[in-house]
Amino acid sequence: MHRLIDGLHRFRESVFPDRKAFFETLASGQDPDFLFITCCDSRVQPEVVLQANPGDLFILRNIGNLVPPHGADNSVEAAVEYSIRVLGVKHIIVCGHSHCGAMEAVLNPEHLSTLPSVARWLQYADSTRQIIQENYGDLEGEAKLDAAIEINVLVQLEHLMTLPSVAPRLMRGEVNLHGWVYRFETGELSAYDPEANHFVEVEKAHLPSIRPVHSTPASPR
Numbered sequence: 001m002h003r004l005i006d007g008l009h010r011f012r013e014s015v016f017p018d019r020k021a022f023f024e025t026l027a028s029g030q031d032p033d034f035l036f037i038t039c040c041d042s043r044v045q046p047e048v049v050l051q052a053n054p055g056d057l058f059i060l061r062n063i064g065n066l067v068p069p070h071g072a073d074n075s076v077e078a079a080v081e082y083s084i085r086v087l088g089v090k091h092i093i094v095c096g097h098s099h100c101g102a103m104e105a106v107l108n109p110e111h112l113s114t115l116p117s118v119a120r121w122l123q124y125a126d127s128t129r130q131i132i133q134e135n136y137g138d139l140e141g142e143a144k145l146d147a148a149i150e151i152n153v154l155v156q157l158e159h160l161m162t163l164p165s166v167a168p169r170l171m172r173g174e175v176n177l178h179g180w181v182y183r184f185e186t187g188e189l190s191a192y193d194p195e196a197n198h199f200v201e202v203e204k205a206h207l208p209s210i211r212p213v214h215s216t217p218a219s220p221r
């Protein structure tokens with residue numbers, strides 16, 4: 001614990017005084033543009049990687065950066081609903097990461113025999129496992145895990161589209177969905193590019209990133 005308390009002291013002595021006025025402005029409310037959904041993994045630090053300030057990111061973390069489909073989990077759906085309807089976030093980012101233990105467990109569910117709660121939670125990545133088994137059966141080791149990490153981000157974006165708080169705004173173009181993967185050992189960040197249909201360097205990805213296929217209303221005949 002000393003390490004944490006020492007860190008707090010350094011923050012109060014070296015960081016806070018220089019930005020005191022900024023921190024005081026935070027008391028008037030929050031107005032983030034981004035809902036950032038990522039894994040609990042301690043090696044993933046969104047604010048550090050993106051150099052974001054307090055107030056920039058509304059962050060939702062859980063094991064495996066999962067978004068259960070509509071009606072399946074109140075905690076995640078409530079956070080999404082609040083961020084959209086109250087805070088008016090413009091972008092929802094689902095960010096997976098390299099060496100994700102959750103995705104390893106999704107690929108190897110036998111490792112979860114002593115973790116019944118984790119096993120139940122990871123059912124929301126069942127489609128990820130199924131897609132890897134059926135479509136990427138030739139992959140092994142790290143390549144297989146990397147594919148699962150990327151596919152899982154796409155699966156969770158599909159789940160996001162099932163949420164009533166998201167679907168209408170997505171169709172109106174008021175919110176955009178983004179699928180990212182952060183590789184913490186290199187600092188690389190890749191984003192799903194729907195035109196290329198794979199993950200590319202985030203700077204090269206086409207934006208806005210994902211819309212449901214029915215987002216453009218059919219023209220009347």
Ligand SMILES: [Zn+2]
Binds near residue numbers: 041063064065101103
């Ligand atoms: Zn993870």
